[in-house]
Amino acid sequence: MITALIVDDDVKNTRVLRGLLEEFCPQIAITGEAYSVEEAIDLIRKERPALVFLDIEMPYGNGFELLDQLSPVDFEVIFITAYDNYAIKAIKYCALDYLLKPVNIKELLEAVRKVSEHLQTKDTRSKLKLFFEQFANKQTELQKIAVPAMDGLVFVDFKEIIRCEAKGSYTQIHLINGRKITTTKTIREFEDILPESIFFRVHNSHMVNLNFIKKYFRGRGGYIVMEDETNIEVASRRKDSFLEKFK
Secondary structure (H helix, E strand, O other): OEEEEEEOOOHHHHHHHHHHHHHHOOOEEEEEEEOOHHHHHHHHHHHOOOEEEEEOEEOOEEHHHHHHHHOOOOOEEEEEEOOOOHHHHHHHHOOOEEEEOOOOHHHHHHHHHHHHHHHHHOOHHHHHHHHHHHHHOOOOOOOEEEEEEOOEEEEEEHHHEEEEEEEOOEEEEEEOOOOEEEEOOOHHHHHHHOOOOOEEEEEOOEEEEHHHEEEEEOOOOOEEEEOOOOEEEOOHHHHHHHHHOOO
16 A cells, blocks of 8 residues: 655645545555645655655645755655646656646556556655756756666666667667667657657657767668667658758
8 A cells, every 4th residue: 555645735636636546546545635835744744655646836835845845755756737847848857757637547547557666666866856956957958867777767868869769668778888778668758758859750669869860861761870880760751850850
């Protein structure tokens, strides 16, 4: 059983989330609710939950300030927000979990599933540390992503990624030093979080760093040669968009 708290200033949202958890997530035991940052800090210190469902925006403070005051954090976090903004991109980069309001049941089940796995690795502190480093300077491009690997998290500077290759429901990341990282994230997830100014999905199975393309050979779709000497097909339907990147 995973003990959990809900921190959200909206009473209606709190009741809806509690109801969904009670109906669809029997492994979650809600031990309390808080409606402000100040109230939440006291409740978390008292209850010591394994998981906190944390609203990002609240009056007189926000979820990030709460975590900063409780640092080092020793519980899992699922952020809840009504806004799909810069914070969400930073959350994705750091392999943290979030739910957009109104909460979708399928997304809730997936977030709870991931938390159950994270509790085995105890890597929340590392992910939150990276998040605050990234979020501290909103004006600069995010530099690192947290990649869930088989034995924990790998923090990778995305500029060191040559290409991402789909391997079924997994993705293999190829780095400039020759290292390969196999992760449970899908290539679609990497397409969402890696900067489109640098990365392009040339094929269903391949996304490449444009800076590491060595040569392009024409054809129906053509194919490219990467700096690591890998030949990668360019899907015909992506050819025009791919070539547009170099105009």
